[in-house]
Amino acid sequence: MKIVGMESLNSVNKNAAEQSASDSAVSGDVEKLRSILVKEEREEIRRLQEQVDALQFRITDEKTRSTDISEILNSATQMTLKRNEIYGANFKPIIVEQFQNSSRENPEIMAEALFPILGPAIRKMIASMLTPDSNKAKRTYKFEQIFLIEKESGLPICHAKSGTGEARDADMVSGMLTAIQSFVQDAFSTQEFDSLNTLQLGELSVWIEWGPEAVAAALIRGVAPERCRIALQQLLEDIHSKYKQQLDAYDGDASAFDSVKEDFKLFMDNHDSRLRNRVKGIPENVRKKLAIVGFLVFCLFAWIIQNKYDESRWARFVKQLDSHPGIVVTGYERRDRQYVVRGLRDPLAIDVDTLLIDSGFKRDRVIFNLEPYKSMQPEFNFRIFKSGLLLPSGVNWDLDGSALKITGAETNDWIENIKKFNDQYSEITHVTFGPATQ
């Protein structure tokens, strides 16, 4: 049974193997056929699968995803804000809260971040507060003391203080100022010609100006404008110029510099903002009104002066016009900006426009109402002679009042013509003829 069974089994197995081989062959054929039939679809699926894998990697890999988002974040945010304003509003409290938390937890980071902004901002604010020439320059300053100190020894040459306030011993203060200058110069190895120019403590400051022989140190309460420093420099220069010999010979006796004290006091008075502000103390609106009134008064005066000048010039012109032969001025007046002249004018008299040009008046400012007439003035009659007879060359004439003397060689006919012309047109009373003077 066992053997039969084995054989049967083997036979079955054999059959199965054969069947299997047969199936495999069929299967291989089917697969081959399938691969032929769906080759393109398989290729497409493979390609799609690769894309899916790549996308999967892009989504799951943090670095790649960050790169992708960063590329669109800016435009996406802007687009979102543009589409929906609430989106931006929602962000604000989150940012503010984070900002507060960060400031609280680690203020150093915030301080470091803000330092580049705060530094210039603070400096700008302080500069605007301290700059006396700014719009806020109404702050006061006062020169309280000025020292003139011998440069080498630090001995005081002169000391002046404003008012009656107490001042520490000028001798010792001068010495200490000099010592401080030496200390700063030596301690910080500055250049030999560098010098300490300002000491500042709160609202007090000491300006130190250096001259060849002496130093001027001014104690100032408040913030004085830079122009005061320039004035102090000029004062020191003046002292050096005025007291050159005394400074050169200074050996501890300061009696030669007594008058400098008055110069210092005058300087302090002239540079006391409180005294200056007494004028400035007038309210702004009142000052503006005063300025306007002042300007109007100035204009009024200018107009009056101009008018007076014009009147005077016009009177001179009329007088000059009237003095010309052949012109008689009977009256004149002013109409608005124009002058009107009334009178008589001989046609042979000088052209009034020529006179007007010489006087400087514009033609359109003057109206001449001059009636024609015949002048009887002798010198004017002589012009008639000249114009009517054309006295030839070689003939000389001399007019004496109303008597005309003619000398020269001419024909009798010409002489007769002159006599006839004189009788008819001229008022020359005597015409005499003489021989040629040559």
Add this chain to the structure above:
Amino acid sequence: MIQKKICMLGSFAVGKTSLVRRYVDSLFSENYVTTIGVKIDKKVISVNETDLALILWDVYGEDNHKSVLPSYLRGMAAYILVIDPSRPATFESAKYLHTLVLETLGPKPFVLVLNKSDIKSDWEINPTIFAKLNEAALATIEASAKNDTGVDEVFQTIGNSFVPTVL
């Protein structure tokens, strides 16, 4: 009034400041000596009926002497050279400072002060340096700021050198 700048020179802790404190009513704190290296005081004395203001520059001294700023010496009319003979090293300091003055400003009148005479038993005088300085000085005076002995004499001697004696 004539004014003269006088420098107090000497090694650290020889008693310069104590001498000045004994002699004048100070305006400034003594801290100045150790901060900026100098403190300035003033004493008006009368010499032959002439008022004279001594502007005293108390210059900080250290044992290595190098800290004395030569600029503090500029313009001085005379100086007071202080030695503590109980510390022999201060003779060397005095010699150095005296030489510094000579090199910086040339010869200037000075008074040599042997200070702390109240502990004279501890003195150890350097004979060589002492002889040299003693010879160059206007006067050598033993003083004690503690006991107030010789102090006035030091400053009066300096003052006398500026005003001619009235015969």
